[in-house]
Amino acid sequence: MARSKFLLGVGTALTAIALSAAPAWAQSLPGEGTTVSMAQPTWDTEWFQAQIYKKAMEALGYEVEGPIALDNPPFYQAVAQGDVDFWASGWFPLHNTYLDEMEGKASAVGYVARGGALQGYLIDKKTAEEHDIRYLEDFQNPEVAELFDSNGDGKADLVACPPGWGCELTITHQMEAYELGDTVNAIQAAYAASMADAISRYEQGQPIFFYTWTPNWTVGMLKPGEDVVWLEVKEPSLPEEQADMEDQTAVSGVTGCASDPCQMGWPANDIRVVANNEFLEENPAARTLFEEMSIPLEDIFAQNAQMYEGADRPEDLERQAEEWIAANQETFDGWIEAAMAAAE
Structure with missing residues (x-):
């Protein structure tokens, strides 16, 4: 239809x-x-x-x-x-x-x-291109992280998942696996409110960094390839109970990703x-x-x-x-x- x-x-x-x-x-x-x-x-x-x-x-x-x-x-x-x-x-x-x-x-x-239900991390396209940010691991660099700091603590503010959501466990694991604990602040407040704040910052020309999934209104408001881009990971890493799915995290045909297939770090x-x-x-x-x-x-x-x-x-x-x-x-x-x- x-x-x-x-x-x-x-x-x-x-x-x-x-x-x-x-x-x-x-x-x-x-x-x-x-x-x-x-x-x-x-x-x-x-x-x-x-x-x-x-x-x-x-x-x-x-x-x-x-x-x-x-x-x-x-x-x-x-x-x-x-x-x-x-x-x-x-x-x-x-x-x-x-x-x-x-x-x-x-x-x-x-x-x-x-x-068709994708998951992963995105940042605004403008900042990605200006600073050549392509991978989640790029946020290990304090200078990259500081670009996405909205509260002055020096860490990148990531719109993440509230406690109790399935994605919370994976994000927590990946923050540790990719050594991002010192440079990324994973915001676990109400998702819709956190995303509304991120969109407001984007509309003011500020960098944004968020997790999302599809289907979701976020990718309707912030279109991959036009407004935002998907971050890749250099090597997939999932929690122990999901580790057997790491070979399923490269997804083909993802609009707004620099590679095809896109190594999203999450299985579809x-x-x-x-x-x-x-x-x-x-x-x-x-x-x-x-x-x-x-x-x-x-x-x-x-x-x-x-x-x-x-x-x-x-x-x-x-x-x-x-x-x-x-x-x-x-x-x-x-x-x-x-x-x-x-x-x-």
């Missing part, structure tokens, strides 16, 4: 008509009488997907509670215990260690987005549903739905940009999900039909 098509939307009235139409699969619903508990992450760049998955479950007749916002550790604990049934925000291989600890109580199912991730195993066994329609569903990354980028511009209230998210479904009604109905067939 073209980005412009989604951005234009279809209007509230058309959405209501499309969603109220009763296709053939609506005659008997496998989820009727079943209440489902759904979670979503505390970072808002995946709340759009959560709303689409919620509406798909409701189309199957399920009553959906939530989604409740959780950080990674409490979600994986809750889904293993059956306190939460699923979310559509598992990042793999980043979340492999969480899933491994579930001892067969939860599984990754289907692909919200396959292989798949975004997947994670669900309680008992729930999946008892609800074959839900399992099949999760296996069938996927959402184009460009549509997620477009919605994230709308959120950044202020359309981020719960009613905005619900409307955006309804508009996306109406604009992709045939695809949506196909998911429901496949799920219905699995329940027969």
Whole structure:
């Protein structure tokens, strides 16, 4: 689907008509009488997907509670215990260690987005070119680090991940592995607020240094190759439990990277549903739905940009999900039909 098509939307009235139409699969619903508990992450760049998955479950007749916002550790604990049934925000291989600890109580199912979830470090293009900064290891140089110092302590200020996010563990490891503890200050405050400060500095012509992932509104506001560039690492280094993925950190076709493939230091991730195993066994329609569903990354980028511009209230998210479904009604109905067939 073209980005412009989604951005234009279809209007509230058309959405209501499309969603109220009763296709053939609506005659008997496998989820009727079943209440489902759904979670979503505390970072808002995946709340759009959560709303689409919620509406798909409701189309199957399920009553959906939530989604409740959780950080990674409490979600994986809750889904293993059956306190939460699923979310559509598992990042793999980043979340492999969480899933491994579930001892067969939860599984990754289907692909919200396959292989397109990138992670890494970026700096503004102007500073990169003026000072020939290409690698994360360049920040070992105090003179380079001082360029990105916004509070006068001599260290580069890196917008990093709050405690409890999967990326926090990797960033902490890499700061030590690349000997950056004396030259880089990894900011672990609320990510959106920290990025807003970074964008403000960028707009004032100041250097910026940040971690991000895709899909995310940051790469819509600060376009790789135009406004910012990806930093490479000379040698990959991941935490011990992820070390077997170091050979997967060179990613081809990355816009805004000096090399192709780009040695990003992070493996590309798949975004997947994670669900309680008992729930999946008892609800074959839900399992099949999760296996069938996927959402184009460009549509997620477009919605994230709308959120950044202020359309981020719960009613905005619900409307955006309804508009996306109406604009992709045939695809949506196909998911429901496949799920219905699995329940027969």
